[in-house]
Amino acid sequence: MYDKIAAFYSFLKTKKVAFIGLGVSHNDLIKLMLKKGIDVTLLDKREADAIGEQYNELKDEGANFCLGNDYLASLTDYDVVFRSPGVYFFKDELIKARKNGVVITSEMEVFFDLCPCKIYAVTGSDGKTTTTTLISEMLKVSGKTVYIGGNIGKALLPLVEEMKPEDVCTVELSSFQLISMRQSPDVAVVTNIAPNHLDVHKDMQEYIDCKANLLAHQNAFSKTVLNLDNELGYSLEPYVRGQLSCFSRQTKPKEGTFLDENGNLCKVHDGNTRILFNKLEIRLPGIHNVENYLAAIAAVGDEVSDQTILKVAREFGGVEHRIxxxxxxxxxxxxxxxxxxxxxxxxxxxxxxxxxxxxxxxxxxxxxxxxxxxxxxxxxxxxxxxxxxxxxxxxxxxxxxxxxxxxxxxxxxxxxxxxxxxxxxxxxxxxxxxxxxxxxxxxxxxxxxxxxxxxxxxxxxxxx
CATH class of the missing domain: 3.90.190.20 (Mur ligase, C-terminal domain)
Known part of the structure; x- marks a missing residue:
């Protein structure tokens, strides 16, 4: 695996590489590639003054720039282009570049190819950040070294060389990231699906198809977590290839988690049901956070103890900007x-x-x-x-x-x-x-x- 990572960066040294947009993920990754001697150009609609200090830092480290309104006009001049999630995958300029042999990829796509450890990934219209964080917290408390990223946290690709096979990654993925993904995680969680981002996506079906990409490429040894109470989310069930674990506030699943009539979070495994704790133990307010816990427990409940889950429920104070x-x-x-x-x-x-x-x-x-x-x-x-x-x-x-x-x-x-x-x-x-x-x-x-x-x-x- 480590040889694969080294081979990837060695391959890029022979190519002209461009990054569209300068977000958190691209800033760290560009700096890493420049240190490795790779020819990197930043393509950004903003001019240097608007980019600010980051422009000066990247310039000092040897980056090239193509800025302004025509920043996508020269895509065919590059061999490999990293798309930021904010740039629509089916944008005309990107379609033209792909047809001309340019490799259009993303930080997250490459990370999935090179990651040496188990990946838990979460998507959904609502609740994905809290659910991702809860999974991360439960795994941390159980003693794992956890990397968290994707739509939250740090960029993960720049950290891939330090990851070990026994570590774990928890990743939040948006529809804009998933639209071009052709590899799925070991554990995929879909919190729910509801209309969102229809100002960008062609239609609602495209949005649903993006979410489906989270599990569409899983293998038979994978695990998928779906919401029994959400019709659109559960409609992805035909894509499931490995183990299916469901969560619900309304009904008891064959395998997974549910909320009983007394407000207890319960787990069903191999036909056996056990009560974990009452919803009143959860520090975070709101019934939607009960759902987030049900989803997270369905994802990791076989790998972390009941005591660990209860400890997180009692102590975790929430994620910034979420109630x-x-x-x-x-x-x-x-x-x-x-x-x-x-x-x-x-x-x-x-x-x-x-x-x-x-x-x-x-x-x-x-x-x-x-x-x-x-x-x-x-x-x-x-x-x-x-x-x-x-x-x-x-x-x-x-x-x-x-x-x-x-x-x-x-x-x-x-x-x-x-x-x-x-x-x-x-x-x-x-x-x-x-x-x-x-x-x-x-x-x-x-x-x-x-x-x-x-x-x-x-x-x-x-x-x-």
């Missing part, structure tokens, strides 16, 4: 749920609290339907503060509900996040909960949901 408690001021609690970039995520956040909430929502329009969100907002929110491109769609979904007029839900429009927080503080009463739960992507105002969440936290923490 993250920020601060209490004047008796009002503020939560950062910026990860909620789709209606289903916002619905999960709304259902995590027993009281009606003040919700800040709206953002970039991913062309996904908001009708399912309307009734939940009417039932679970007392004040709805809207901003961004999707504000009219969210308001329409709410006003179209039969019981809107009698619900007492107040709708307020603002232009900025600062105005949203100020309005929330003005309208909140002691004991209220305020949550940034946008139900939309962040791209109209922010680079990503992390940047949006950090801005929200900064505004809240600066309140006097």
């Amino acid at each position: 993250e408690f920020v601060r209490e001021i004047d008796g009002v609690k503020y939560y950062n749920d910026s990860i909620a970039s789709s209606p289903t995520r916002t619905i999960a956040g709304l259902n995590s609290f027993e009281q009606k909430m003040i919700i800040i929502a709206g953002g970039y329009d991913k062309k996904i339907p908001y009708e399912p969100l309307g009734p939940v907002l009417v039932e679970r929110a007392k004040i709805l503060i809207l901003l961004g491109a999707t504000a009219p769609k969210i308001e329409k979904a709410v006003r179209d509900c039969e019981n809107f007029e009698t619900s007492g839900l107040q709708i307020v429009h603002v232009s900025t996040l600062e105005e949203a927080v100020a309005k929330a503080r003005e309208l909140a009463q002691q004991g209220d909960v305020v949550s940034l739960s946008p139900a939309s992507a962040s791209f109209d105002l922010y680079k990503n949901f992390e940047e949006r969440g950090k801005h929200f936290k900064r505004i809240v923490n600066e309140m006097q």
Whole structure:
């Protein structure tokens, strides 16, 4: 395996290599390849000034650059091109380059080819980051050396040379990463599938097909975890080649995990059922996090002890930007749920609290339907503060509900996040909960949901 890694980098020394976009994964990987003497060019729509300090660092280490609006015009000049997840695989320029013999790949595709250890990978429309992290935490507590990456954490390919066969990798994968994957992990977890990213994907079927790639290339010794309660997610069952383990809040699977009528998380294995612990032991709020635990346990429950799983449930405090408690001021609690970039995520956040909430929502329009969100907002929110491109769609979904007029839900429009927080503080009463739960992507105002969440936290923490 280690010879395979060395052979790969030796092969690249004879090629012209390009990277499209400079994200976390590409920054580390470009630096590594430059150190190995590989000819590397960064292709980026931004100019040098916009890239900033990273441009100077890469230039000093010997990188070449093709910047500006025509950054993809010269793709056929290169032998190997690494695509960032944000660049659509079926973009015209990439199709042309592939037809002209250019190798179009990605950091994650190559990592899967070269990784020497077991890979657990998670995808889904909602819950994939928390589930990936829970799997990682359970394996760490059990004594494993764990590398976590993909859509979260560090780039994994630059670390592959230090990995050992007895180590494990936990990877979160988005549809944009999976669209070109032709290799699947040892353990594949699909948390759920719901409409998302339809502003980029050709249609919903393409989005589903991307998710299917997570397990489509598994072998007979693999394991797949599917959600029995999610029709679209469970529709991938025909792809399963190895062991199938399911999780459910509504029914008992033949193999896997479920929530019983008393709120106990239970495990079914070889026909035997055992209770693990009650959902009240889980530190993270919300029934959706019970689902995340069921999914994670279904993935690793055969390899880590019940005591380890319970320890993680009691101690793990959550992932940043996922119903993250920020601060209490004047008796009002503020939560950062910026990860909620789709209606289903916002619905999960709304259902995590027993009281009606003040919700800040709206953002970039991913062309996904908001009708399912309307009734939940009417039932679970007392004040709805809207901003961004999707504000009219969210308001329409709410006003179209039969019981809107009698619900007492107040709708307020603002232009900025600062105005949203100020309005929330003005309208909140002691004991209220305020949550940034946008139900939309962040791209109209922010680079990503992390940047949006950090801005929200900064505004809240600066309140006097």
